[in-house]
Amino acid sequence: MxxxxxxxxxxxxxxxxxxxxxxxxxxxxxxxxxxxxxxxEHRSYEAIKADHIKEHKALFGRVELELPTTAQSFLPTNERIQKVHEGADPSFAALGYQFGRYIMMGSSRPGTQASNLQGIWNNDQNPWWDSKYTTNINTQMNYWNVDAGNLSECSQPLFDLIREVSDQGKQVAKEHYGVNEGWVFHQNTDIWRVAAPMDGSNWGAFTTGGAWLCTHIWEHFLYTRDTAFLRKNYALLKGNVQFFLKFLVKDPVHGWLVTNPSTSPENVPGSPGNTRFFDEMNGAYYNGSQICYGSTIDEQILTDLFGYMAQATEVLKIDTSFKKQVLKARAALAPMQIGKDGTLQEWIEDWPQTEKNHRHFSHLYGLYPGHVISPLRTPELIDPVKKVLEQRGDGASGWSRVWKMCEWARLFDGNRANKIFKGYIQEQCTKSLFGKCYAAMQVDASFGLEAAVNEMLVQSHEGFIQLLPALPDEWKADGSFSGVITRGAFELNFQWQEGRVSTLKVVSKAGMPFTIKFDHVPTVLCNGKTVRITEVGNGLYRFETKRMGNYEIN
Incomplete structure (x- = not known):
């Protein structure tokens, strides 16, 4: 040319x-x-660029996060990475948060494919793990914060993926497990939506990969209160639950309902010869180096999914008899157990760890992103959870570290989460804010960091909203968060000074009751008029809202 x-x-x-x-x-x-x-054809560069910027701002500008700045905050990103341990740089976490939103906008839009291991940034003909969808945490992590980050429409490709993978999942249920109802999906898929187990047994036999994906359907509903969306995707939830109602068996020792075969993603017990699954037809155990029955994560995911299924029937006012069947099965699932070393057991039997610092800690799904473990509802499990986190350490791959940030945020320990953040930035990022898994760039850590920062500043999973639940000391001086979404379809705009919320404005997008945790009785105004508040105990205050109503809480 x-x-x-x-x-x-x-x-x-x-x-x-x-x-x-x-x-x-x-x-x-x-x-x-x-x-x-x-x-x-007849459009100028300036016009095309202007349209691009307008479209970008329409999504990106929905959320603003300001954290305290220091001298380091104005350095180039690669220098901030190198100096992250030399001094406080709170606003670096805000940059990481917005980077996660930016790459979500770039790699997952309605009509496109869901974001995979490398998103759209893979530059290799033969990339690590084929740049596919790993669904024993990585794909899910990509979408942990899509709703809270006010980018709900960007989750549509994920729901398209679930719908499409359920197609082959029905075949796998019949041909691989002899189950003629519902669908199943395992640990990995690609653009061709394969659903069968593949590769090594200690990851390929993860039967609850589809169940975990289905929890995103319910979470999206909680953030949007979009009943039409729930009705459209109800069959996906029901189909996966139907499979497990047929697939689950009673374990021969306690009579609990368990998955069989099962695995705890990518981890192997310390005594491989003792790892086993139960053959119900022949009434015998079989040894396997990774295969077991009733892994803790399986039982936790199904506890969540069965509960969500029951709630969905109530919202849609359908399937009352099915709801009873599901809740009966849920009550029979294996409970969580504490091992002799004081940690939460990863397997149904108290096996030791082969690799104590293993990057996966799948049995902590129940604390985050799940809702099975809680400092409020299951305080007896918190010390065993902390012992697992201490055992695993603060290191490992990029996605593993940001998952630990989320866990510590749920435990209200912002300083520990911030410490892990600094280690992640220095050791798992190089010149950009993309994290690594081994030597491979992956996008999951960048999305997971976004979720962790959000969780440190706002939590809404307990049925109420709590602001600054895990605020690190370095972030306390002053800050603001606007446009963040919580469960119940509330959009928040708040500021804080010296670690205390100073202003809070709320937009109620669905007209749901608003419940918040405060250390004093707040005053609520709507259009200049005082709104009646009910104190519900334990520092919780509730008031009714109208759809698209604007509220100021003092």
Whole structure:
């Protein structure tokens, strides 16, 4: 290409494939390319750029997070990474939070594919783990904060993935497990929506990968209160629950309902010869180095999913008899147990750890992102959970570290979460805010960091809203968070000074009752008029809201 006598050159590149969906590749790529070019044929660079900025701001500008700044806050990102341990730099966490939102906007939009291990930033022909969807935590982590970060529409590709993978999941349920109802999905899939177990047994046999994905359907409903969305996706929830109602068996020792076979993702017990699963038909145990029955994470995920299923039937006012069946099974699931070393057991039997610092700590799903373990509801499990976190340590791969940040935030320890954040930034990031797993860049850590920061500043999973539940000492001076979404479909705008909330404004998007934890009785105004508040105990205060009502809490 030769260009002469020009003072500006604009080069536009377009591309397309023949891919329509996982079952249809009949599209005409050349026609698609022609259509793209036609749509911008007579448009100037300035006009295209202006549209891009307008569209970007419409999503990105929904949320603003300000944390205290220091001298380090104004250095280039690569220098901030190198100096993260040399002094306080709270606003670096705010940058990480917004980076997570930025890459969500860039890699997951309605009509596109869900964000995978490398998102759209993979630059290898043969990438690590094929740049697929790993669903024993990584894909889920990508979407932990999509609703709270006020980017709900960006979750649509995830729900498309779940719907599509359930198709082959029905075949796998029948052919692999002999279950003729519902669907099952394991630990890995790709654009072709494979659902069968694959690769090594200690990760491939993860039967609750689809169940974990289904919890995102309920969480999205909690953040949006979109009944039409719940009704549309109800069959996915029900189908996965139906599979497990047929798949679960009674363990021969206690009579608990357990998954069988089962695995605790990617970890192996310390005595492999004792790891076993129960063959119900033959009435015998079989040894396997990774396979077991009733792993703790399986039972926790199903406890959540069965509970969500029951609540969904109540919201939609359907399937009353099915709800009773589900709750009966939920009550029979294996309970969590404490091992002889004082840690929460990872397996149904008290096996030791082969690798005490293993990057996965799947049995802590119940604390985060799950809702099975809670300092308020299950205080007896908190010390065993902390002992697991101490055993695993603050290190490991990028996604593992930010998951630990989320766990410590749920335990209200912001200083520990902040300490892990600094280690993650210095050891798992290089010149950018993308984290690593081994030597591979992955996007999950960047999304997980966003979730962890959000959890340190706002929590709403206990049925009420708590502000600054895990605020690190370094972040206390002053800050603000606007546009963040909580369960109940509330949009918050609040500020704090010296660790105490100074102003709070709320938009009620669905007209749900608003419950918040405060250390004193607040005053609530709507359009200048005082709103009646009810004290419900334990520092909780509640008031009724109207849809799209604006409230100021003093």
């Amino acid at each position: 030769e260009i002469e006598g020009a003072d500006e050159v604009v080069i536009i590149l377009v591309a397309a494939t023949n891919f329509k969906n996982y079952k249809d590749v009949s599209a005409n790529a050349a026609q698609r390319v022609a259509a793209y070019l036609k749509s911008i």
